[in-house]
Amino acid sequence: MTTPGRPLGRTGGDSYSLLELPGVLTADQAAATVRAIAAIQRPDGAIPWFTGGHLDPWDHVESAMALDVAAEHERAEAAYRWLADNQNSDGSWYAAYTDGVPTDRVRESNFCAYIAVGLWHHYLATGDDAFLDRMWPTVYAAVEFVLGLQAPGGQIRWKRDPDGTAPDEALLTGCSSMYQALRCALAIAEHREEPQPDWELATGRLGHAVLDHPGRFLDKGRFSMDWYYPVLGTALRGAAAKERIEAEWDRFVVPGLGVRCVSDRPWVTGGESAELALALWAMGESDRAVEILRWIGHLRAEDGMYWTGYVFEDDAVWPEEKTSWTAGSLLLAVAALGGDDATTAVFGGDLLPVGLEPSASGCEADGCAS
Structure with a gap:
């Protein structure tokens, strides 16, 4: 097996033609971005935010998915092996690691769930x-940890603290992402012919909460992620998705520059912009998705990486970090627009299991046991 320290399997720009998008990426530029992400990956498979920086499990998976869309499958596999090797006995991962050592021992449910999206994407690729099969025990344990934090209303509490307690608080962005993750976990289980009826009910309850009960989540409406993540996480589609996006478009989108991270700050960020583009693609609005990706070309650095953000009132890059996950999110958006089968499957969601609606089980969301 090729180790992360060895050269990329692809060398010529033409090999990246599937990641070409006029006005966004040429094949040579895509190749440079993939090389830059690969250069950050540690020999043990870990993909921190940047060389010498910390790793969080969610962004680690995002970067692994970007390697898969570039057909760097052995590198992606190494990233997933890192997760298997570093999983806690309860199925979780810590929120942050630096050089393989935990530096934040909070266990965030969303961080732990996302491996299911990455692994299903890897399998489809x-x-x-x-x-x-090798990774199934890792996914199973992670999902069980996450569902141990599900509240009676279907929402999933966002963390378990180092002392084992879990605040009765849920985040819409995180729960939207976990809805996608549970759907991918169900797809893995179905593929393996190992049905998980408890997961089906939990997925249905979570989707019900995301779509119909905004009051069950902390108010984070300043953040653009709370705006588009119900779409990105596959919960919201059709006219309702369009209505949601249109309602806040002018609040979060800065024409020519990208998407604000928070509504009341003059700061656009590459990750949020690429994710909104991916959500727009999922809604069938590819033209607007491409436009957003073209706008954030100003964040591209000479080495093929992307700066995290830009404070437009000060004409300043901030923070002065080029993050693996920012580049990864852009590659995933380009891959979806280019029709990459694995990426369109996990973010389009049409073929993913939806779980069991609470009413179908005789258990209304407000009355289900946790």
Whole structure:
């Protein structure tokens, strides 16, 4: 097996033609971005935010998915092996690691769930049943940890603290992402012919909360992620998705520059912009998605990476960090727009299981046991 320290399997720009998008990326630029992400990956498979920086499990998976869309499957596999090797006994991961050492021992539910999205994406990209089988215990344990934090109303509490307690608080962004993750976990279970009826009910309850009960989540409406994540996480589609996006477009989108991270700050960020583009693609609005990606070309650095953000009132890059996950989110958006099968499957969501609606089980969301 190729180790992360060895050269990329692809060398010529033409090899990245599937990641070409006029006005956004040429094949050579895509190749440079993939090389830059790969250069950050540690020999043990870990992908921190940047060389010498910390790793969080969610962004680690995002970067691994970007490697898969570039057909760097062995590098992506190494990233997932890192997760298997560093999983806690309760199925979780810590919120942050630096050089392999935990530096934040909070266990965030959303961080722990996202491995299911990444692994299903990896399987769809590679068809590697043996690796999916190897990783099944890791996914199973992670999902069980996450569902241990589900509240009676279907929402999932956002963290378990180092002392084992879990504040009765849920985040709409995180729960939207976890809805996608649970759907991917169900897809893995179905593929393995190992039905998980408890997961089906939990997924249905979570989707019900995301779509119909905004009051069950902390108010984070300043953040653009709370605006578009119900779409990105596959919960919201059709006219309702369009209505949600249109309602806040002018509040968060800065024409020519990208998407604000928070509504009341003059700061656009590459990750949020690329994710909104991916959500727009999922809604069938590819033209607007491409426009957003073209706008954030000003964040591209000479080495193929992308600056995290830009404070437009000060004409300043901030923070002065080029993050693996910012570059990864852009590659995933480009891959979806280019019709990459694995990426369109996990973010389009049409073929993912939806779980069991609470009413179908005779258990209304307000009365289900946690």
